[in-house]
Amino acid sequence: xFRKLFFVLLTGTLLAACNPVQTVSSxxxxxxxxxxxxxxxxxxxxxxxxxxxxxxxxxxQRVVSLAPSNTEILFxxxxxxxxxxxxxxxxxxxxxxxxxxxxxxxxxxLEAIVALHPDLVLAQGGGFNSPELVAxxxxxxxxxxxxxxxxxxxxxxxxxxTAGVLTGHGAEATALVESLKVRVVIVDEKIxxxxxxxxxxxxxxxxxxxxxxxxGPGTFVDLLIARSGGINIGAELQGQWPQISLEQLVxxxxxxxxxxxxxxxxxxxxVTQRPGWGTLTAIQTGQVFxxxxxxxxxxxxxxxxxxxxxVKLLHPGLFE
Amino acid sequence: MKYCVPAKIMKIRPYLYTMIFLLLxxxxxxxxxxxxxxxxxxxxILFGWLKGVTFSDPLKTFAFILTDIRLPRTALVLLxxxxxxxxxxxxxxxxxxxxADPYLIGVASGAGLGAVLAISVKWPYSFWGLLAVPVAxxxxxxxxxxxxxxxxxxxxxxxxxxxxxxxxxxxxFATALTTYLMLLSTGELHRAIAWLSGGASQAGWEPVLxxxxxxxxxxxxxxxxxxxxxxxxxxxxxxxxxxxxxTRTRTLILLAASLAxxxxxxxxxxxxFIGLIVPHVIRLWFGAxxxxxxxxxxxxxxxxxxxxxxxxxxxxxxxxxxxxxVTALVGAPFFLWVLRRAKNQGYW
Numbered sequence: 066x067f068r069k070l071f072f073v074l075l076t077g078t079l080l081a082a083c084n085p086v087q088t089v090s091s092x093x094x095x096x097x098x099x100x101x102x103x104x105x106x107x108x109x110x111x112x113x114x115x116x117x118x119x120x121x122x123x124x125x126q127r128v129v130s131l132a133p134s135n136t137e138i139l140f141x142x143x144x145x146x147x148x149x150x151x152x153x154x155x156x157x158x159x160x161x162x163x164x165x166x167x168x169x170x171x172x173x174x175l176e177a178i179v180a181l182h183p184d185l186v187l188a189q190g191g192g193f194n195s196p197e198l199v200a201x202x203x204x205x206x207x208x209x210x211x212x213x214x215x216x217x218x219x220x221x222x223x224x225x226x227t228a229g230v231l232t233g234h235g236a237e238a239t240a241l242v243e244s245l246k247v248r249v250v251i252v253d254e255k256i257x258x259x260x261x262x263x264x265x266x267x268x269x270x271x272x273x274x275x276x277x278x279x280x281g282p283g284t285f286v287d288l289l290i291a292r293s294g295g296i297n298i299g300a301e302l303q304g305q306w307p308q309i310s311l312e313q314l315v316x317x318x319x320x321x322x323x324x325x326x327x328x329x330x331x332x333x334x335x336v337t338q339r340p341g342w343g344t345l346t347a348i349q350t351g352q353v354f355x356x357x358x359x360x361x362x363x364x365x366x367x368x369x370x371x372x373x374x375x376v377k378l379l380h381p382g383l384f385e
Numbered sequence: 386m387k388y389c390v391p392a393k394i395m396k397i398r399p400y401l402y403t404m405i406f407l408l409l410x411x412x413x414x415x416x417x418x419x420x421x422x423x424x425x426x427x428x429x430i431l432f433g434w435l436k437g438v439t440f441s442d443p444l445k446t447f448a449f450i451l452t453d454i455r456l457p458r459t460a461l462v463l464l465x466x467x468x469x470x471x472x473x474x475x476x477x478x479x480x481x482x483x484x485a486d487p488y489l490i491g492v493a494s495g496a497g498l499g500a501v502l503a504i505s506v507k508w509p510y511s512f513w514g515l516l517a518v519p520v521a522x523x524x525x526x527x528x529x530x531x532x533x534x535x536x537x538x539x540x541x542x543x544x545x546x547x548x549x550x551x552x553x554x555x556x557x558f559a560t561a562l563t564t565y566l567m568l569l570s571t572g573e574l575h576r577a578i579a580w581l582s583g584g585a586s587q588a589g590w591e592p593v594l595x596x597x598x599x600x601x602x603x604x605x606x607x608x609x610x611x612x613x614x615x616x617x618x619x620x621x622x623x624x625x626x627x628x629x630x631x632t633r634t635r636t637l638i639l640l641a642a643s644l645a646x647x648x649x650x651x652x653x654x655x656x657x658f659i660g661l662i663v664p665h666v667i668r669l670w671f672g673a674x675x676x677x678x679x680x681x682x683x684x685x686x687x688x689x690x691x692x693x694x695x696x697x698x699x700x701x702x703x704x705x706x707x708x709x710x711v712t713a714l715v716g717a718p719f720f721l722w723v724l725r726r727a728k729n730q731g732y733w
Contacts, residue, residue: 115510153704165703172579172705174419174698175588176450192573196508200515201588205453304569 124233470686473660499525603645
């Protein structure tokens with residue numbers, strides 16, 4: 066029954082992430098002379114992650130980013146100079162730290178956003194920015210576009226291209242997507258001849274070392290581990306961010322322990338000292354590695370960096 | 386009337402004090418926000434409104450922020466605080482229990498379950514889709530109170546002990562179910578947590594208008610039941626002998642307080658502590674007469690929540706704290722201070 070429920074929810078996410086309809090039309094009527102048609106600004110009309118139709122008279126020049134993934138996308142496609150404010154958690158690339166913030170995880174300040182007079186507020190779907198927030202901003206007369214939370218790399222590429230269209234960096238976005246695709250193909254080809262598929266435990270939070278949080282099926286961690294030629298032991302569990310019992314972990318006995326919680330101070334040494342963990346093969350063979358969780362938790366272009374980093378950890382022989 | 390109004394009640398000083406407090410809180414709530422509007426500009430805007438002047442930037446932006454963000458938020462917080470303070474006083478009188486608060490018999494856990502259920506469904510982005518969460522929370526809250534009421538009933542009476550126990554038990558059940566749903570949820574976790582920790586709502590006047598009829602009905606009824614609550618303090622038998630229809634009165638007060646709380650919670654999320662401590666502070670300062678305690682708690686609750694909201698949106702500017710954290714973090718030490726200084730010990 067839970068499987069069914071999960072499936073229903075997953076389908077919902079997938080449907081929401083379908084390619085947005087992109088139309089770039091010209092406002093100029095066909096009867097107008099070429100001279101006036103040149104002056105006419107092409108308007109942009111897109112359907113966003115909430116199914117809203119969003120129209121921009123011209124590419125956005127004053128963008129407020131409401132999520133770290135959006136900030137990373139905007140800077141990666143060369144629209145960084147058009148970003149005027151960010152959310153509290155946006156910290157990459159380093160130059161964004163000089164931008165003013167308009168709130169974050171705890172709540173966003175509508176006042177601060179309104180006072181900046183943005184011509185586009187770029188929100189993220191999938192729970193980080195609530196529909197209530199989108200509605201509030203919309204009611205205040207702001208143009209809001211919600212990038213859907215992408216379930217696949219392909220959907221992430223679509224988000225890059227959408228952001229490109231919205232900010233007038235379509236060509237750069239397309240070029241970036243092409244280069245990302247090439248990098249993914251290189252990884253795919255590298256691991257194709259390898260039949261060895263190591264088991265991986267990806268740790269998100271081990272505040273309770275007897276039942277730490279891991280990444281379940283349908284997450285980017287799960288997807289990237291599989292794509293890197295590994296088997297995520299969390300894929301067998303229920304829900305996206307399930308807790309795994311130490312018993313289950315001992316039975317699964319993963320070859321690799323990847324510490325997504327390294328940023329919170331977890332180190333391979335600390336893991337070795339956890340009571341009951343010493344019997345794990347990964348600890349005895351020293352296959353415990355820290356990992357930058359920001360690469361996988363933010364659905365932007367750095368997911369491909371995450372893929373490459375993961376392959377290097379799981380199959381170091383390929384890179385000698 | 387046998388229980389004529391004694392002269393003490395007519396004293397307006399407590400009302401004066403609480404109204405000044407509320408007025409100060411409203412002014413702070415309008416003046417302070419994540420965007421700093423200099424007092425001079427604030428004055429210019431107010432003056433301009435009186436004259437009907439159209440503003441140019443930056444006054445135009447400031448005026449827009451005031452009318453479209455701060456005023457509706459101030460109104461929403463004021464009404465929510467009034468509902469929590471008033472219902473808290475009524476619940477404490479009804480249950481004759483100092484630990485009673487508006488959430489005692491499951492309004493919060495029922496609303497939380499309803500809200501999280503609604504959040505886990507993907508609604509289309511529309512007027513009705515956005516109403517799904519507050520409506521589900523409202524229904525969840527009232528359904529829970531109804532169930533608890535039915536479960537606690539013994540024959541024709543509703544013993545308060547039964548009500549409390551049924552409420553606590555059903556509340557735990559609903560909370561556990563809510564947590565379980567949140568664990569199963571995919572991606573909407575943040576929204577659910579934000580709702581449960583209070584203060585998450587759509588901006589604008591719509592929520593204010595939507596909750597107003599329920600608040601007027603609920604709080605209006607409570608304001609008229611001060612005398613009945615005074616009688617209930619003597620115990621059920623005595624109150625009955627004094628001519629009060631105990632079961633009917635209790636049901637009515639319960640319904641009114643729950644209606645007001647449910648409406649408040651639906652749009653503002655679960656905000657703790659206001660409904661518990663405001664009536665106590667009022668009781669310590671101005672006495673335990675419910676004819677006065679109810680309106681004063683209502684005014685005091687509105688002022689206290691407004692102050693908490695001002696703190697919530699200014700300490701980590703421009704980021705906002707959930708207001709529920711502030712009410713407990715600032716409210717608890719303040720209450721302990723009041724408790725230590727209180728001259729009329731054993732007031733309960």
